[in-house]
Amino acid sequence: MTAALRFDPIRLPxxxxxxxxxxxxxxxxxxxxGTFDPHxxxxxxxxxxxxxxxxxxxxxxxxTWPKKYGGQERSFLERYxxxxxxxxxxxxxxxxxxxxxxxxxxxxxxxxxxxxxxxxPRICRGEICFAIGMSEPNSGSDLFAANTRATKTDGxxxxxxxxxxxxxxxxxDYMIAIFRTSQPTKENRRHGLTQFLxxxxxxxxxxxxxxxxxxxxxxxxxxxxxxxxPDDHVLGEVDGAWKQATSELAYERSGPERFLxxxxxxxxxxxxVGKNPDTRSAEGIGRLVAQVHTMRRMSVSVAGMLQAxxxxxxxxxxxxxxxxxxxxxxxxxxxDLAAFVExxxxxxxxxxxxxxxxxxxxxxxxxxxxxxxxxxxxxxxxLGLR
Amino acid sequence: MxxxxxxxxxxxxxxxxxxxxAQDINRDKQGAWKxxxxxxxxxxxxxxxxxxxxxxxxxxSLAEGFAVLNVAxxxxxxxxxxxxxLAGWLLAQGKMxxxxxxxxxxxxxxxxxxxxxxxxxLSGRARGVPFAKEAKHFAVLxxxxxxxxxxxxxxxxxxxxxxxxxxxDHSDTVTLDKVQPITTRPAPAxxxxxxxxxxxxxxxxxxxxxxxxxxxxxxxxxxxxxxxxEKKISKxxxxxxxxxxxAGESAAALAAATSAADTxxxxxxxxxxxxxxxxxxxxxxxSEAAEKGGGIAHQVHGAIGFTIxxxxxxxxxxxxxxxxxxGSESYWAVELGKLVAIRGADELWPLVAxx
Numbered sequence: 001m002t003a004a005l006r007f008d009p010i011r012l013p014x015x016x017x018x019x020x021x022x023x024x025x026x027x028x029x030x031x032x033x034g035t036f037d038p039h040x041x042x043x044x045x046x047x048x049x050x051x052x053x054x055x056x057x058x059x060x061x062x063x064t065w066p067k068k069y070g071g072q073e074r075s076f077l078e079r080y081x082x083x084x085x086x087x088x089x090x091x092x093x094x095x096x097x098x099x100x101x102x103x104x105x106x107x108x109x110x111x112x113x114x115x116x117x118x119x120x121p122r123i124c125r126g127e128i129c130f131a132i133g134m135s136e137p138n139s140g141s142d143l144f145a146a147n148t149r150a151t152k153t154d155g156x157x158x159x160x161x162x163x164x165x166x167x168x169x170x171x172x173d174y175m176i177a178i179f180r181t182s183q184p185t186k187e188n189r190r191h192g193l194t195q196f197l198x199x200x201x202x203x204x205x206x207x208x209x210x211x212x213x214x215x216x217x218x219x220x221x222x223x224x225x226x227x228x229x230p231d232d233h234v235l236g237e238v239d240g241a242w243k244q245a246t247s248e249l250a251y252e253r254s255g256p257e258r259f260l261x262x263x264x265x266x267x268x269x270x271x272x273v274g275k276n277p278d279t280r281s282a283e284g285i286g287r288l289v290a291q292v293h294t295m296r297r298m299s300v301s302v303a304g305m306l307q308a309x310x311x312x313x314x315x316x317x318x319x320x321x322x323x324x325x326x327x328x329x330x331x332x333x334x335x336d337l338a339a340f341v342e343x344x345x346x347x348x349x350x351x352x353x354x355x356x357x358x359x360x361x362x363x364x365x366x367x368x369x370x371x372x373x374x375x376x377x378x379x380x381x382x383l384g385l386r
Numbered sequence: 387m388x389x390x391x392x393x394x395x396x397x398x399x400x401x402x403x404x405x406x407x408a409q410d411i412n413r414d415k416q417g418a419w420k421x422x423x424x425x426x427x428x429x430x431x432x433x434x435x436x437x438x439x440x441x442x443x444x445x446x447s448l449a450e451g452f453a454v455l456n457v458a459x460x461x462x463x464x465x466x467x468x469x470x471x472l473a474g475w476l477l478a479q480g481k482m483x484x485x486x487x488x489x490x491x492x493x494x495x496x497x498x499x500x501x502x503x504x505x506x507x508l509s510g511r512a513r514g515v516p517f518a519k520e521a522k523h524f525a526v527l528x529x530x531x532x533x534x535x536x537x538x539x540x541x542x543x544x545x546x547x548x549x550x551x552x553x554x555d556h557s558d559t560v561t562l563d564k565v566q567p568i569t570t571r572p573a574p575a576x577x578x579x580x581x582x583x584x585x586x587x588x589x590x591x592x593x594x595x596x597x598x599x600x601x602x603x604x605x606x607x608x609x610x611x612x613x614x615x616e617k618k619i620s621k622x623x624x625x626x627x628x629x630x631x632x633a634g635e636s637a638a639a640l641a642a643a644t645s646a647a648d649t650x651x652x653x654x655x656x657x658x659x660x661x662x663x664x665x666x667x668x669x670x671x672x673s674e675a676a677e678k679g680g681g682i683a684h685q686v687h688g689a690i691g692f693t694i695x696x697x698x699x700x701x702x703x704x705x706x707x708x709x710x711x712x713g714s715e716s717y718w719a720v721e722l723g724k725l726v727a728i729r730g731a732d733e734l735w736p737l738v739a740x741x
Contacts, residue, residue: 005599005633005636005637005640007637007640007641007644007645008644009641009644009645009647009648009649011648011741012741020739084739085739088735088739266734267731267732267734267735268731270726270727270730270731270734271730271731271732273727274727275727275728275730276727277723277724277727279720281723281727282719282720282721282723282724282727283716283719283720283723284719284723285719285722285723285726285727286666286670286718286719286720286721286722286723286724286726287670287674287715287719287723289663289667289722289723289726289734289738290642290666290667290670290671290718290719290722291670291671291674292738293642293663293664293667293671293738293741294638294641294642294645294667294668294671295638296738296739296741297641297642297645297741298637298638298641300741301641301645314633315637318630318633318634318637321630321631321634322634322635322637322638373627375630376626376627376630376631377623377626377627377630379630379633379634380626380627380629380630382633383602383606383629383630383633384606384610385606385609385610385620385621385625385626385629386620386621386626
């Protein structure tokens with residue numbers, strides 16, 4: 001076989017189920033206390049700093065990290081359970097999600113010890129929010145075209161340029177960004193970019209919110225003007241960010257957030273059709289459930305393989321490709337079926353509101369965090385086509 | 387996959403590689419390859435994998451048998467290996483021993499029924515029974531006044547209307563008109579046609595997943611050989627993206643099918659909602675993948691893949707044909723949808739996340 005894809009039938013261990021109960025009980029309390037409405041789609045500009053601290057206090061942030069940095073040294077499968085329960089409940093995770101999934105692991109790997117000791121425990125306590133500075137006005141999917149400059153100066157670098165589409169930059173305490181420290185070489189156009197830790201809310205950084213078609217102001221333009229970053233905020237190898245960018249992608253690409261973003265409309269549709277669906281509704285729901293179940297089995301499988309120390313990069317890209325396409329189509333399929341819901345369904349209005357929001361959200365799902373086209377390129381490379 | 391599953395699957399793989407080469411089979415219009423292949427499989431004990439030693443089988447585990455079926459799918463095997471395994475499994479549910487030779491199961495469709503008459507004979511009609519024409523015996527699930535029974539029936543006692551399915555294999559209509567079975571035993575408590583269909587559905591899901599793996603493999607290989615516009619077609623982004631989608635469909639089918647098989651291996655009862663979710667989902671998702679993935683494999687191959695000389699149709703058409711056996715994807719989608727509706731909206735996520 002040229003392409004032996006693996007999706008081992010991983011089951012979540014027993015301890016995950018105990019944890020799941022704890023997470024559900026916690027979320028039920030939060031809902032009862034009015035922290036968030038589980039029937040309302042999780043607006044990404046819905047910032048909930050106190051909720052973030054309470055999740056941290058539960059030990060559910062940075063839970064796979066070493067204890068000396070505030071982590072719990074638990075497994076990726078346990079983290080998986082927390083992530084999927086939060087997502088399905090529409091909990092407001094925006095403030096901590098990026099730090100927990102992505103920024104923390106990057107710091108663990110590349111930051112100097114004193115920075116790790118300073119920042120990681122604060123992530124674990126749910127106190128700080130991270131943004132990711134990748135895209136620029138002339139560099140989106142083509143990451144290595146980034147041109148925001150980091151110019152060497154005494155004790156650090158001066159940053160000049162603009163990042164764009166930066167989620168949460170308006171609330172973030174830190175950003176992990178790539179800046180240009182050298183020009184690309186003829187042999188390697190990916191050369192010359194360096195990863196930096198950037199402290200936000202400082203002079204020299206201006207955050208301009210950008211409105212989205214959903215009505216949210218969730219991503220931003222971030223303008224750097226002679227912004228100083230000290231030497232010890234360089235993450236990893238100078239000019240060598242391209243070597244570092246790919247290793248964490250398997251984690252980023254295969255999680256439950258990659259197919260559950262619009263899941264709430266399916267739950268609400270099931271509520272609306274009631275106990276005795278007609279054949280069309282039953283078939284439609286059955287197919288969607290079979291599809292989401294399959295997606296989840298694939299995603300859990302990748303999580304299990306990661307936990308076992310494997311590097312299922314192609315499998316993870318496949319999960320994100322078909323997962324995001326699925327969650328993008330889901331509100332449209334639910335809309336097809338909702339057309340037949342009885343006028344008397346008590347949640348009709350909720351479903352309609354949800355569909356309105358989900359359909360507006362849908363276009364971004366196959367763009368953010370690596371477009372479908374980029375993912376298919378990675379899969380094609382894995383198949384030996386490039 | 388555990389080591390023992392690997393050993394049994396590797397045995398199957400070796401037999402198929404030696405005796406069921408797709409090119410050879412495709413050229414052999416007389417079917418001369420069938421007898422030696424069946425004999426080799428029989429000598430390895432594979433057709434009766436799921437029959438315990440004391441009932442005349444080889445007593446392999448469920449997991450080992452499922453692994454063999456995935457391999458069989460990769461070779462688009464056109465002899466009743468899966469059907470004989472399933473028939474042996476059904477007979478073993480009734481603590482009945484399996485005879486030698488090819489078998490299949492009746493009924494093979496959720497809507498068909500066979501009834502056990504008061505005089506012990508069987509009546510009913512079953513459509514789309516795979517390989518009925520080539521089977522010596524049928525394992526029959528029948529309903530009667532005192533519950534369900536499992537029976538072993540001599541195929542020559544039944545009326546068989548020959549039919550050829552989409553994949554080119556026999557898919558026949560079997561009519562039992564007061565046929566006296568060789569033996570009849572009560573089915574285990576609670577065992578009904580739904581469980582037979584779920585088990586059959588997972589068998590087909592694994593075969594479809596295997597066929598998709600093969601289609602991905604030969605499509606990638608072809609795209610790296612075929613030159614058009616002065617370069618390999620694998621270098622065109624449109625082709626790459628199509629193949630990436632085929633990989634996704636193949637991956638989804640494999641994940642759904644192996645997950646369902648694993649669930650049955652570890653299930654205490656096949657009446658569990660989790661088994662229903664897994665098995666029905668596997669049949670639904672693999673059938674969808676057969677359509678989407680097979681379509682891409684043909685698109686990549688162009689006209690050559692549409693010729694009878696090319697092996698692609700052995701996989702693509704068989705995968706499509708397998709969708710129809712033991713309940714199509716639309717049938718299972720309706721049933722799964724009904725189950726989800728009865729459980730209610732707030733019980734959907736707990737069901738999905740129970741696995």
